[in-house]
Amino acid sequence: MTLALHLVAGVDFNTLPQQLVNGLLLGAIYALIALGYTMVYGVLRLINFAHGEVYMLGAYVALFVSYFMGFRPDATHPPQATILNLVIMLLASMVVCSIVGVCIERFAYRPMRSHSRIASLITAIGVSLLLQYGGALFLPNSPPPSISESVNPFHGQSKEFTLKGPSQDLVMLVEKAKPAKDQAQAAYQGWLTSHPNADIYNLPADGQALKEAQQSSTDIFNDAEHKVEAGGVHLIIQTGQAVMLVSTVVLMGILTYMVLFTRAGRAMRAVSHDFDSAALMGINVNNIVTFTFVLGSSLAGAGAMMTATFLGTPLTTFYGLAPGVKAFVAAVLGGIGNIPGAVLGGLLMGMAENMVVWAGYSNYRDAVAFLVLIIVLLFKPGGLMGSSKVEKV
Amino acid sequence: MRVIIMRRILTLNVSALAAIAVFAAGCGCGSNSGTTAGTPTTTTTTTGGTTPTSTAAKRPVPTAAGNTATGDKIVVGMVSSLNGDLKPWGDDSAKGGQLAVEEFNKQNPNGIGGKKIDFHVADSNSKPEQGKTAAEKLMSDGALAIVGEVASGITAQIANAAYEKGVPVVAVGATRTDLTDIGSNVFRVCYTDAFQGPVMATFAYKELGKRKAALVTDLKQPYSTGLSNSFRDFFTKLGGTVVDEEFYNTGDAQFSGQLTNLKSKGPDVIFMSGYFNETGPLARQAREQGLGKDVPLLGGDGWDSREILNTGGDAIVGSFFCNHYNSQETRPEVQDFLAKWKAKYGTAPGTTMGALGYDGTMLTLQSLKAAKSADSKDLMDALDNTENYKGVSGNITLKGMGGSPHKRALVVQLTNDPNAPQKFVKAYEWDDVFGAGGGPGAAPAATTTTK
Numbered sequence: 001m002t003l004a005l006h007l008v009a010g011v012d013f014n015t016l017p018q019q020l021v022n023g024l025l026l027g028a029i030y031a032l033i034a035l036g037y038t039m040v041y042g043v044l045r046l047i048n049f050a051h052g053e054v055y056m057l058g059a060y061v062a063l064f065v066s067y068f069m070g071f072r073p074d075a076t077h078p079p080q081a082t083i084l085n086l087v088i089m090l091l092a093s094m095v096v097c098s099i100v101g102v103c104i105e106r107f108a109y110r111p112m113r114s115h116s117r118i119a120s121l122i123t124a125i126g127v128s129l130l131l132q133y134g135g136a137l138f139l140p141n142s143p144p145p146s147i148s149e150s151v152n153p154f155h156g157q158s159k160e161f162t163l164k165g166p167s168q169d170l171v172m173l174v175e176k177a178k179p180a181k182d183q184a185q186a187a188y189q190g191w192l193t194s195h196p197n198a199d200i201y202n203l204p205a206d207g208q209a210l211k212e213a214q215q216s217s218t219d220i221f222n223d224a225e226h227k228v229e230a231g232g233v234h235l236i237i238q239t240g241q242a243v244m245l246v247s248t249v250v251l252m253g254i255l256t257y258m259v260l261f262t263r264a265g266r267a268m269r270a271v272s273h274d275f276d277s278a279a280l281m282g283i284n285v286n287n288i289v290t291f292t293f294v295l296g297s298s299l300a301g302a303g304a305m306m307t308a309t310f311l312g313t314p315l316t317t318f319y320g321l322a323p324g325v326k327a328f329v330a331a332v333l334g335g336i337g338n339i340p341g342a343v344l345g346g347l348l349m350g351m352a353e354n355m356v357v358w359a360g361y362s363n364y365r366d367a368v369a370f371l372v373l374i375i376v377l378l379f380k381p382g383g384l385m386g387s388s389k390v391e392k393v
Numbered sequence: 394m395r396v397i398i399m400r401r402i403l404t405l406n407v408s409a410l411a412a413i414a415v416f417a418a419g420c421g422c423g424s425n426s427g428t429t430a431g432t433p434t435t436t437t438t439t440t441g442g443t444t445p446t447s448t449a450a451k452r453p454v455p456t457a458a459g460n461t462a463t464g465d466k467i468v469v470g471m472v473s474s475l476n477g478d479l480k481p482w483g484d485d486s487a488k489g490g491q492l493a494v495e496e497f498n499k500q501n502p503n504g505i506g507g508k509k510i511d512f513h514v515a516d517s518n519s520k521p522e523q524g525k526t527a528a529e530k531l532m533s534d535g536a537l538a539i540v541g542e543v544a545s546g547i548t549a550q551i552a553n554a555a556y557e558k559g560v561p562v563v564a565v566g567a568t569r570t571d572l573t574d575i576g577s578n579v580f581r582v583c584y585t586d587a588f589q590g591p592v593m594a595t596f597a598y599k600e601l602g603k604r605k606a607a608l609v610t611d612l613k614q615p616y617s618t619g620l621s622n623s624f625r626d627f628f629t630k631l632g633g634t635v636v637d638e639e640f641y642n643t644g645d646a647q648f649s650g651q652l653t654n655l656k657s658k659g660p661d662v663i664f665m666s667g668y669f670n671e672t673g674p675l676a677r678q679a680r681e682q683g684l685g686k687d688v689p690l691l692g693g694d695g696w697d698s699r700e701i702l703n704t705g706g707d708a709i710v711g712s713f714f715c716n717h718y719n720s721q722e723t724r725p726e727v728q729d730f731l732a733k734w735k736a737k738y739g740t741a742p743g744t745t746m747g748a749l750g751y752d753g754t755m756l757t758l759q760s761l762k763a764a765k766s767a768d769s770k771d772l773m774d775a776l777d778n779t780e781n782y783k784g785v786s787g788n789i790t791l792k793g794m795g796g797s798p799h800k801r802a803l804v805v806q807l808t809n810d811p812n813a814p815q816k817f818v819k820a821y822e823w824d825d826v827f828g829a830g831g832g833p834g835a836a837p838a839a840t841t842t843t844k
Contacts, residue, residue, distance in 0.1 A: 015657045022649040073703040076811075142480035142519070143698065144670055149677065149706040156707070158681055201600050201804075201819045215602025219661070222687070226659030238681045241649075312674045312704055313646040316478070322644055357650035363612050363640040365650070 011359055014233045017163060019358040020351065025241050027350020028248040032303035033327035034334070034342040035255065036101075036296030042272040042337040043292045045117060046109060049124040052324020053131035054101050054297045058093040058304030059315050060139055063147050065092045066309075071151040081153040089151070089309065090247070093301035101297025102290050110286070135317040144314030152309055154239035166231030173224040181214075181221040188214040240310040251302055252343060255295060259339060264291050272337065322366075329373045335386020344384060348372075452577040452795060457559035459769025460537050466511040467504070467767050469494075469757060470531030472541035472551055473565075473750070477519025478670060481698050482543040482746040486565050487514045489750025490540060492737055497758045505762050512754075517547050525550040532558050537761070537769050538776075540753045543746050545569035545616050552579045561773040565753045566717070566746050568694060569619055573796030578769075580776050580791055582752045582784060584800045586616070586693070589715040590623025590666075592802045592821045593691050596713065597662045598631045600804075600819065601689060607660035608638040609651070609675060611667035620666040620693045627826075636660050641671065648675050652682045661688055668695040673704025680708040689713060697745045702807060702814055710809045713818065718748040718786040719803050721817040730785040745786070752784035799823040 033055055040048040066089060070079045108127050112120045135141075149155045188210045192198060198207055259265040270278040271288045279285045307323075308315060326349060334345025349369060356368045376383060462468070471490045474483030494512040504510060515531055517524030524547035528539055532554070538561045542548045548567035555562045556576040564572065564581035568589065573579045597603045606628050611617035625635045637658040639651035652675075655663070663679065665672050676690055690712040697716055701709060720731055720741055730751060734742055742748065756779065761767065764775035779791040787801040801822050805815040 012654070012657045015653050018653045019650060022647075022653060025649070026647050074811075142477050143700045144478065146673070146700075146704045148703065156681065158683065160683065212602065219602065219604055222661055223659075230657055230659060236681075236683050240681075307646055311646050312677050312706070314670045314673070314700070314704055316644075318644065323646075354650040357639075357654060360654065362651045362654070365640070366642055 012230075014164075014230060015358065017233060017235050019354045021235060021237060023351035023354035024347065025245055025350070026354060027330075027347035028245050029303050029307055029346075030323070030327045030330045030349050031343040031346025032248055032251065032299050033323055034330040034346045035252070035339065036300045037328050037331040038334070038336055038339060038342040039268075039292050039296045041331070042339075043268065043275075043289055044109070044113075044120075045275075046120050047124060047328070047336075048104075048109075048296075049121075049324075050104055050108075050127040050131060051296065051300060052320030052327075053128050053135070053317075054097050054104070054320070055300040055304045055324060056135070056315075056317060056320035057100055057131070058097045058301030059308035059319055060135075061093045061096045061301065062089045062305040062308050063145060063315060065089045066147050066151045069151070071148045073145070073148045075148075075150075078148065078150040081151050081155075083153060085151055086153070086309065090302055090305050093305040094298035095301075097297040097301030097304075098294040101293040101300075105289060105293045110289075132317050132321070139315075139317055141316045144316045146312055146314045147309050149312055152240055154243060154310075157239040158236050159239065159242075161235040161237070163233040163235060166228045170224070170228045170231050174221070174228055177217075177221040177224045181217045184210075184214040184217040238310075244306045244310055247302070247306065251299060255299065255339075258295065264288065268292055326369050329369050332383055333372055333376050335383025338383065338385045341383055341385035348384075452574055452579075453556075454577045455556050455559040457557060459559035459561075459773075460532065460535050461769070462508055462537060462767035463535065465504075465508050467508045467537060467761060468511045468513060468531075468535045469754070469761070470528070470534070470536030470539045471512065471514045471750075471754065472517050472524050472527045472531065472539060472547070473514055474519040474524075474543055474547070475514075475516040477517075478668075479519040479543055481700065482566065482744050483517070483519065485742050485744045485747035486541065486543050486750030486753075488734075488738060489742070489747040489752075490514065490754040492733060493751045493754035493758065495737070496733065497755065501762070505767060508767060510758060510761075517542060517551075519544075519547070521547045521550040524548075525554045527551075528554045528562075532560050536560065537767065538563060538757050538772055540750070540757055541565050542567060543749075545572055546614075548572060549575065552576065555579075558769075560769045561757075561776055563753045563757050563776065565749045566694070569616055570623070570797075577777070577796070578773055580796045582756055582786065582789055582798070582800075583694075583717055583749055584802050585797050586620045586623050588799070588823065588826070589693050589802050590620050590625075591627035591826045592804065593664060593693065593713070593715050594624050594628035594631060594633070595821065595826050596804050596819065597664070597689075597691055598628060598633050601662060603662035603689070604633045605636045605658075605660050605662070606633055607636055607655045607658060607663045609655070609663060609665040609667070610638060610640050611643055611671060612640045613643040614667060616693075616695060617666040617668070620695075621664070624664050624666065641667070641675075643668070643671065645671060646674065648678050649682065652679050652684070655679075656682055656684055662691060663688060664691045666693055666695070669698040669701040670704070672696055673701045673706075673709060676705040676709040676712065686711060694745065696807075697815075699743055699814060702809070705807075707809070710807055712807050713804055714807070716803050716805045716815065717745045717800075719745075719805050719815055719817040721813065721815075722803075722820075726783055726785050748785040752786050752789070756782055756784065756789060 036051045037048060040046060069085055104127055108123050109120055112123050191207055191210050195207065203211060259268060267283045267288050268291060270283055271285055330345035330349040331342045333348060334341030352368050352372060353365050356365050471487060473487040474480060475487060494510055498510060513531055513534060515527035517527050524542055528551040531539055539551060539555055540563045542551060543566040545567040548564045549572060552562045552575045556578055561578045566583050567581055568583055568586045570585045570587040573581065597606060608621045608625060610621040628635060637655050637660060639655050641648055641651060665675055672692060692714040694716050696714040730748060731741060734747060760775040760779065761772055764771040777791055779789060782789040789798045789800060791798055801820050803820050804818045806818050808814060808816050
């Protein structure tokens with residue numbers, strides 16, 4: 001029945017710009033996580049399934065740092081939120097995540113490196129499960145804690161852009177409905193002031209009549225107002241989300257610089273090109289692998305800190321599961337091992353999900369991620385920007 | 394398949410019995426005269442044996458014998474979510490149960506017929522499968538009855554396991570409507586979603602004066618989908634329209650796409666039927682999307698937790714939801730309960746499950762006392778005969794109700810006062826919403842006539 005309801009649901013082109021922006025914001029985070037998958041795969045040919053758990057730990061680090069700075073949910077007078085707090089949380093998450101990532105590589109993946117690749121893959125799944133279920137033993141998860149919105153200096157702030165105004169006669173409609181609404185409201189308020197002890201949800205008949213008159217006139221007014229609103233094309237961007245997008249772009253810029261213009265980056269590309277030859281050329285492969293994990297994990301930590309802070313999601317040890325899977329799909333979509341591909345894949349995934357929602361099928365939002373994965377694997381196994389060389393994993 | 398066939402045969406029988414009952418109604422109860430031919434089926438209790446009643450007859454009767462008390466103990470079990478997502482509820486439910494047992498023991502120093510109550514609490518970890526395992530363990534330990542759980546999914550598993558063994562289950566906070574159809578061993582002390590959806594629809598339509606509702610449903614929770622449907626059905630029946638329904642999955646973080654769609658449809662009220670974990674961020678993101686406070690947010694009892702105020706922040710303050718109990722109520726049962734709770738645990742219960750856990754356990758113990766003998770089968774009969782039991786969360790009548798009482802529901806409002814986060818707004822009785830004798834199922838007529 002619900003399916004039938006949604007099959008007839010039309011699409012509203014006036015909300016398309018907003019949905020594209022939503023998709024962009026969502027996709028930027030997927031891209032940030034996908035970079036970690038793709039870089040590790042590029043260097044080690046290993047799908048680091050524990051990456052989502054590194055992301056989860058990053059969110060917890062941000063939580064603890066926010067607690068430490070005094071932004072506890074039960075705090076009656078939390079300190080004034082500043083950008084500095086956010087920067088501290090971001091850096092802490094990035095640092096702790098890189099340490100975790102390096103430790104995972106050092107103790108779980110390096111001993112397995114000389115074994116078959118499937119062994120490393122199973123180890124990665126093992127580490128992921130260890131962090132999910134083991135983490136539940138010492139991380140607070142029931143009830144799920146969340147980062148207090150008081151830490152966010154941009155909370156509740158947003159900017160509205162009007163891309164196209166509504167037509168003039170619609171605006172007139174609102175003007176026409178306004179006096180009736182004001183009059184009814186005044187009558188009801190007047191009655192309420194003359195009956196100071198009245199319970200507004202259990203009114204006597206005369207008060208109830210005034211209340212209903214006020215409600216129905218407000219209804220007409222709101223209806224007109226909504227028509228004006230829906231007649232135009234608006235774009236609302238929350239300041240927090242804009243900050244998130246800008247930080248993501250900055251981090252990706254730093255990553256690009258490091259990979260393309262530093263010695264370590266060059267070495268990393270060499271290792272990813274040919275692991276054994278790079279070692280023969282005098283590159284310390286272990287250091288480069290560590291470097292790769294530092295980069296990937298710190299990006300995941302940054303992404304986790306931003307989503308946990310700006311979206312206010314409750315944290316459990318499974319916090320990284322869904323974003324991890326989607327980011328993995330994004331990495332595959334872009335061509336796993338390819339850095340620009342991961343960004344493209346992430347953005348496309350975010351867009352695809354929001355387009356499904358826009359079309360009125362929000363019940364299939366998660367399905368689209370896996371549909372995309374199947375289609376890509378069927379028709380372009382190498383991904384959009386990856387090499388189409390078939391590999392045996 | 395077999396169940397379906399069996400139910401068909403049973404419903405045939407019921408209609409036949411109903412016809413007999415119409416004749417029977419002529420002699421006995423004069424107050425039945427106002428009801429229609431299909432309704433006075435409560436009089437079919439004369440058939441003897443399993444004593445089925447109108448709705449109970451539709452429910453399969455367990456054939457297993459159940460447990461009998463041995464030695465000088467009567468074991469009563471409780472399954473509760475002491476860990477996992479529902480921990481705030483599970484903790485309160487277990488505390489309420491312990492409080493009830495303590496009080497019962499004080500009132501009955503000799504126990505029941507010389508047998509002492511032995512109360513076992515097992516953890517379901519908020520997971521249906523683990524709830525089932527916990528229930529099976531309790532039953533093999535000799536539990537005569539199982540109290541719990543706080544959520545419908547877990548309770549369904551427990552109820553199925555208990556049906557196999559013939560042990561009664563008294564659900565604490567499981568509101569899914571069809572839950573008690575599992576078997577005649579399933580009872581509950583809370584209202585159902587078939588009631589709380591209409592309550593919130595009535596509140597939105599009549600008190601808030603809203604006409605265009607949007608629904609936000611958690612696709613992964615049967616509770617949420619069921620509640621959304623019952624809200625939609627009643628809101629449309631009242632004359633309102635449902636302009637949009639958006640979906641998400643448990644654990645989602647980003648709702649901006651759904652909320653953009655929802656906003657473009659111009660609802661004047663939003664009903665969010667999911668649990669508190671996602672509702673907080675949802676509310677926050679809805680406000681950020683520009684859905685102002687003139688569009689109130691409504692929800693069901695899945696909102697009941699202090700956490701919702703942490704995750705939702707300012708955005709959720711002022712929203713309304715349906716609850717079972719409120720500490721601001723002046724009824725003596727509520728104030729008595731609060732005093733006892735504070736004496737034992739120091740603070741007031743954090744969620745409504747404290748009161749429901751207490752009611753569920755106390756009802757079970759009182760029924761044990763009333764039962765002919767200390768075994769599961771007689772306890773089941775005693776539970777099924779509960780009439781006008783004065784619970785903390787309202788009066789409970791199970792006689793002829795098929796396990797689901799027609800209880801009152803309260804609309805409460807979230808505030809930012811840490812000492813009273815839930816402000817009492819309005820109480821709805823069954824008849825206030827459906828009119829006298831109305832509502833889903835034929836059972837309501839029976840309650841009005843038993844008075």
